[in-house]
Amino acid sequence: MASTPKAKEVLHALRQQAGVPVHSTRELLGKVEEASADKERERYETFQKRQEEGKTKQGDTYEPLRRKPSLRPLPSQESGLSVRLTLWDVLHHLGRGLALSQRGASRGLAEHWGSLKYCQALSPSAESQLGLSDEGERIAMYYKALQSEELGHAFALATSEQILTRRYPDHSVSFVRADTALRAGWTLTSRDKAKTKTVGYHYRPQFFAEVWKPGESSRVFPIACKGNHSDRQKAYEQLASAAVHADGVHIGAWNETPALLFSTEISRDGPLTVHALHADGPGGWLHVPDGTPATDIGLPVGDRNPDIGILKPGQGKAPDSAEPGCQVGPDYYAWFQRALAHAGAAGLTAFAGDGESTAALLTTRQGSDFFQGFAHAASGSVQDAGYTLLGEKFEGTDHVFRLNGERVQAFSGVAKDILDTLVTREKDKRYADVAAYRHHVHAWRAKPHGTFWDRHWDGVVSISRDGTVLAMRQIAPFQDE
Numbered sequence: 001m002a003s004t005p006k007a008k009e010v011l012h013a014l015r016q017q018a019g020v021p022v023h024s025t026r027e028l029l030g031k032v033e034e035a036s037a038d039k040e041r042e043r044y045e046t047f048q049k050r051q052e053e054g055k056t057k058q059g060d061t062y063e064p065l066r067r068k069p070s071l072r073p074l075p076s077q078e079s080g081l082s083v084r085l086t087l088w089d090v091l092h093h094l095g096r097g098l099a100l101s102q103r104g105a106s107r108g109l110a111e112h113w114g115s116l117k118y119c120q121a122l123s124p125s126a127e128s129q130l131g132l133s134d135e136g137e138r139i140a141m142y143y144k145a146l147q148s149e150e151l152g153h154a155f156a157l158a159t160s161e162q163i164l165t166r167r168y169p170d171h172s173v174s175f176v177r178a179d180t181a182l183r184a185g186w187t188l189t190s191r192d193k194a195k196t197k198t199v200g201y202h203y204r205p206q207f208f209a210e211v212w213k214p215g216e217s218s219r220v221f222p223i224a225c226k227g228n229h230s231d232r233q234k235a236y237e238q239l240a241s242a243a244v245h246a247d248g249v250h251i252g253a254w255n256e257t258p259a260l261l262f263s264t265e266i267s268r269d270g271p272l273t274v275h276a277l278h279a280d281g282p283g284g285w286l287h288v289p290d291g292t293p294a295t296d297i298g299l300p301v302g303d304r305n306p307d308i309g310i311l312k313p314g315q316g317k318a319p320d321s322a323e324p325g326c327q328v329g330p331d332y333y334a335w336f337q338r339a340l341a342h343a344g345a346a347g348l349t350a351f352a353g354d355g356e357s358t359a360a361l362l363t364t365r366q367g368s369d370f371f372q373g374f375a376h377a378a379s380g381s382v383q384d385a386g387y388t389l390l391g392e393k394f395e396g397t398d399h400v401f402r403l404n405g406e407r408v409q410a411f412s413g414v415a416k417d418i419l420d421t422l423v424t425r426e427k428d429k430r431y432a433d434v435a436a437y438r439h440h441v442h443a444w445r446a447k448p449h450g451t452f453w454d455r456h457w458d459g460v461v462s463i464s465r466d467g468t469v470l471a472m473r474q475i476a477p478f479q480d481e
Contacts, residue, residue, distance in 0.1 A: 019082035094154035129271035152227020156262035184339035201324035215294030238263035256283030298434035353397025415467035
């Protein structure tokens with residue numbers, strides 16, 4: 001039986017690069033289309049059976065699910081490649097993705113610390129490809145669905161960043177939880193604290209990727225992503241489902257919004273593989289009128305309530321109709337860009353453990369009350385730590401725990417110059433400057449990013465293009481140990 005690795009060995013393993021194959025072919029598209037047809041046939045048969053049993057209401061008719069049309073493999077320069085990643089970089093993406101998820105059972109608990117449970121879940125093979133480790137197998141025995149979902153999100157975000165930064169090398173790319181951004185204008189479920197009518201449609205992408213430059217129009221890509229511990233057939237089914245979720249939000253006219261779809265296959269006996277498709281289209285642009293001041297991005301998001309539904313143009317004599325979902329039309333472009341910027345900023349302050357600033361950047365419907373009261377490190381996460389890592393100053397919060405019996409410290413934070421623009425302190429009349437935040441983040445993208453070993457910190461450090469950092473090191477035991 002293999003001995004348990006020391007904490008230092010785990011930390012060094014976290015910075016080892018490995019290849020993650022990205023599978024995106026015409027064959028994959030064909031298999032996904034077959035899976036979509038099979039699932040639709042199953043839905044129709046279920047409807048017929050319920051109708052025969054008298055379990056449907058009078059007048060109910062069968063409606064097939066709307067799926068993202070015109071899916072295709074990624075362009076040749078983006079598919080068939082092995083994306084080079086470190087596991088620590090992947091966990092950094094997961095932590096950022098979880099920061100506003102509100103999954104924690106304890107009020108004020110920093111959501112992103114949940115990413116650390118996967119520190120030993122994956123390991124590179126002899127061919128330098130990531131796969132499940134023995135620890136990952138044990139986690140999957142008890143938390144199979146959660147592990148595949150969360151790691152599916154992490155690899156989708158990491159892959160999306162590489163794809164979009166190649167497509168738009170002069171732009172910044174921000175990832176925002178879709179539900180958080182949409183709640184700025186829509187009541188998504190009956191649990192939302194709002195008196196407006198709910199959207200009544202539960203299919204939505206998990207994330208938005210915003211490609212932007214300060215003061216300019218930005219472009220938004222819905223990202224629908226899943227993960228599984230099964231096989232390629234399950235990946236086909238997940239991509240068929242992702243096509244439904246991706247089509248739940250339209251930005252611009254009907255069927256013009258681009259999208260990225262992922263299913264991460266976390267095989268029990270082979271390398272981890274990301275299966276990907278995309279939809280292209282001229283939409284997704286949040287056009288801002290020429291001459292709009294860059295500072296307008298910092299204006300309050302407010303309580304806007306766009307119409308529910310997606311306008312489908314009529315054909316021939318058929319009139320226009322409203323399909324279920326959310327649509328951002330021209331009248332709401334500037335507003336939605338502000339909503340994305342504020343939600344993105346809130347994700348950074350939550351990652352740094354600053355609940356007061358996070359709450360100030362969100363509306364009540366977006367869950368601002370969840371992040372109020374980060375006041376004591378014993379009950380939650382609090383922005384109370386600062387370190388110089390690789391020559392840059394970061395501020396944030398830390399978490400001390402045991403890794404294979406040895407004490408380690410994890411630190412999550414944001415570059416000090418970026419965080420200073422977002423810190424809110426009501427008593428000092430200090431409020432977030434979202435426009436300044438965007439300028440600082442865009443400038444930060446030119447700095448080194450990736451996973452490193454910091455000799456002074458004596459630990460592994462991941463620095464992202466958005467100025468966030470995730471670092472971990474072994475620390476000395478207590479005196480009486």
